């Protein structure tokens with residue numbers, strides 16, 4: 044099924060003026076990240092790490108000492124400072140906006156908090172049709188501190204570094220809302236999806252405009268790329284994904300596409316879903332550490348061939364992002380180097396075969412809180428050398 048067939052009525056959330064927004068963008072000349080997405084040879088292999096901002100950094104722990112997570116997310120100066128900390132320390136090719144997937148819900152007035160060591164916790168879990176209908180849709184003005192934070196970051200980034208904005212995809216965001224907090228097996232979410240598909244689809248429809256607006260706001264404020272995190276989609280079968288998730292994710296990519304910024308799609312444990320996640324419309328597919336990069340490229344390419352048999356060859360390959368196991372950063376320099384070289388060789392092989400357009404190095408999921416920051420810096424250096 045092509046992404047066009049997935050399209051729903053997005054009239055209400057279509058960009059007001061994507062062209063005007065695009066003209067305000069920084070001229071990010073010669074950024075290795077953008078070259079890799081376009082299928083050109085970058086001046087060095089681009090690398091950033093999911094959760095590169097956060098508890099692995101002493102400077103992060105210092106500025107967060109007396110400030111709650113959500114409080115920090117709505118403080119423009121802290122958003123800019125925390126986003127830039129890992130970029131300065133590791134010479135990253137991309138900054139990722141310091142925020143959280145629940146920030147647009149909080150901005151819209153949903154009663155939730157991010158509990159240290161646990162994650163997002165929602166006071167009134169959403170499990171009925173009335174609760175779904177009562178979920179507010181975010182207004183742009185409610186996101187003003189984030190717009191200001193983005194301005195601060197863009198003033199500090201070099202022209203060869205990009206800023207990535209992001210949002211959580213509807214399934215992953217819904218999981219927190221339905222379960223009321225982080226979940227190991229997502230059983231409340233999945234049982235709602237299977238037993239009350241009408242409530243489930245209503246919830247997806249209610250969340251989609253808030254996610255689109257969160258992304259539009261970031262792009263209009265100047266981010267150079269976006270990543271849609273469907274972190275927990277790997278708990279679904281491909282069949283469930285197509286039925287319950289893909290239409291809404293495709294609608295989000297369609298709404299952002301007119302802005303022309305690269306769009307990344309990532310989830311954990313999504314080896315069985317890589318093809319599905321490629322055909323809903325991103326430019327870059329994030330790969331977790333369980334699948335070798337060349338195998339991931341082959342799966343993505345096969346799915347695109349099937350979905351768009353008559354399209355130009357370049358449409359049928361995506362750039363790939365990934366995929367060092369975050370735990371490997373604890374195993375010592377030699378092991379890290381060996382894994383980085385293997386991953387780069389797998390990615391380069393896929394590019395040579397025409398199964399991938401380019402490679403953006405990343406972890407297969409986020410930096411773990413106790414990671415030695417010097418081990419992270421050495422990994423950045425090794426990727427830049429190779």
Ligand code: CP3
Nearest residue numbers: 093094095096097139141142143144159160161162272274
């Ligand atoms: O550097 C970056 O990657 C940017 C910042 C970022 C955060 N959250 C900051 C954060 C991003 C991209 C996110 C997205 C996010 N939030 C996701 C998708 C990415 C993923 O990890 O799969 C998810 C699932 C969430 C929900 C969430 N928020 C969780 C599971 C947690 C961890 C709870 C904990 O304390 O371990 C959070 C909190 C959170 N988000 C922290 C940070 C830096 C830790 C809070 C703290 O430092 O006190």
